[in-house]
Amino acid sequence: MQRPTVNDIAKEAGVSLATVDRVLNARPGVRARTVVRVNEAIERLGYVRDVAAANLARRRSYRVAFVLPDSRTSFMQALRGAIESAAGLAAFDRTAARIVTVAAFDPTATVRALAGLDGVDGVALMAPETPQVRDAIGRLAQAGTPVVALVSDQPNSARNRFVGINNLAAGRTAAQLVGRFARRPDPTVVVVAGSMMARDQMERRLGFDETMLRFFPGATILPSIEGRDDSDVVAQRLAEALAAHPRVDALYALGAGHRGLVHTLAALGLAGRITVVAHELTPAARAALEDGTIDAVITQDVGHIARSTLRVLRAAIDGTPLDPGQEQIRIEILLRENLPPAG
Amino acid sequence: MQRPTVNDIAKEAGVSLATVDRVLNARPGVRARTVVRVNEAIERLGYVRDVAAANLARRRSYRVAFVLPDSRTSFMQALRGAIESAAGLAAFDRTAARIVTVAAFDPTATVRALAGLDGVDGVALMAPETPQVRDAIGRLAQAGTPVVALVSDQPNSARNRFVGINNLAAGRTAAQLVGRFARRPDPTVVVVAGSMMARDQMERRLGFDETMLRFFPGATILPSIEGRDDSDVVAQRLAEALAAHPRVDALYALGAGHRGLVHTLAALGLAGRITVVAHELTPAARAALEDGTIDAVITQDVGHIARSTLRVLRAAIDGTPLDPGQEQIRIEILLRENLPPAG
DNA sequence: TGCGAAATGAGGGGCGTACCTCAGAAAAGC
């Protein structure tokens, strides 16, 4: 009992192959009555189109472009690496991915990059949300090119989908961890902000404040530090803040610059004595988690993001269904104990 | 600039199509020198075999069997559901999965089921570890049928791979959460054991004890409760234990029976007053997490397990490479704040 | 040097689908 093919449908429906083909591919020139008969036959036989064969015949290939900021944080490096690796394996499925790098925080450059994409069937974009970018996404969508927003969402745009975590929820999770892990019931907390993707960090901050206020109303949250996602800046400003407030119990790092943070804590002899929750599993964060400087890391799996993006784009390109559970990017909480193996 | 095909390789290497084919499919009858030339051409052109076309021509389909215990815990139901759903989507990739149910804890029945599989290209097995089962796996492997162990490992067997989490690490993670979330520094802890898969629960217990001893040496761990993975049993024995030890601070549930646990805590007015860490995101656990009865859930994504198993088996069947990162099942920590959307 | 064996070339048929053309049949309009 092999799976049925177009030929079986033709026989079952009592029509010719050509007609079945017309119905399957929604080509004109078939009476409504006949369409129904064919569809009934398809139903009866449980026919599922062989996508592989179809794509072969269509000689379709998927050309996908990733438009990413030229930021050099560990997270971005990891993301780029994950995309390259996922693209390497996707080559087996006739998918070719290209990475286009754009000056961070430069909407004009981003728009130019988006407009300059030629011969591309789908686009993944990580960029701050601005009106110009939103319009550029609209133009791509208009032209039938699906667009997914990566890591930082582009709401109110014509993007097909967002691949990334809910940063509001991530911030809430961080708050719960900070509040519960802190040694004192009414902790004093320092927030180290970054800047990179304005939107996601803002959302994390919002969620953090909300949950702190609700569950740990006795906590004191000091004015946040602008670390600019730069380890040196983080190191210096954090040192200043800790000098000014000797009784800090916890640290929440919602941006990049883990190396600077770790460095300052070690220098002040505070490693392991202050509760630290940070975002993204960078090499520095992993090491700090292992030696106890950082207590918990909240992260999104860049490998998952890369693979999910490719799947989502492919599905959008040829209208295949998706498994929603598979595309849900998790807000992962990592302690020293559940750290996945390196590499 | 299309991607190169076998014809391009033939031209580039200065050999015929037949020879390229022999090399690609490792068929005999090609001089070593020629093999090298062909491989160089492949390298030079960056050829990647079109797996879809290859499988089409081979008219290969993947018939996979899942051998599962007939246990009716929520976790098993979720796992079955995930497998069915993954199998539904895998139909597009000419993969047909079948679920074979076997009496739990019956090695003979398991062995019989494994031996009775006909016309199957790969097997996924979830069963307690026994010598008979190990031998049955060996026979399958001997016959060239890849086997993966699901959820509970079968070490020292000829299984191709284990798809599931490191339960030792999961137990350690639970200990860290219990120790840190408990309201008292030297908490009294009750462990609710199950029984289902002897091996994984034992490992969790080991990891839990190890980490409690190391990081929270002041903690008191009471004799564990044998819940038999049954809500009614859990409910009753837990009530007895809590009556006997009124000063319990934390609960670690490493098996099934969440409904019973929640019920007893509610009945005693202890919901939200005792720190509770449990395994697996069942509907009861989700609800308890949301209303604060359970503080943290440690879980493994059944959808991921199902999909990963199918990918691993397919890769084993036709020798395709795998993305190791993609097949790493995470030890997920879920709080109320980072609960993935239901469904 | 010649011989058998090994290596290679040439070609065909097929997998399940897409897409094209052209002739003929059925339906619609007058």
Added chain:
DNA sequence: GCTTTTCTGAGGTACGCCCCTCATTTCGCA
């Protein structure tokens, strides 16, 4: 009734690869 339009059938070619057969060439070795 007729013509005109709309449907339908038949058949071919192609996609990239697998697998088979049957010559023909090249090689290793006595």
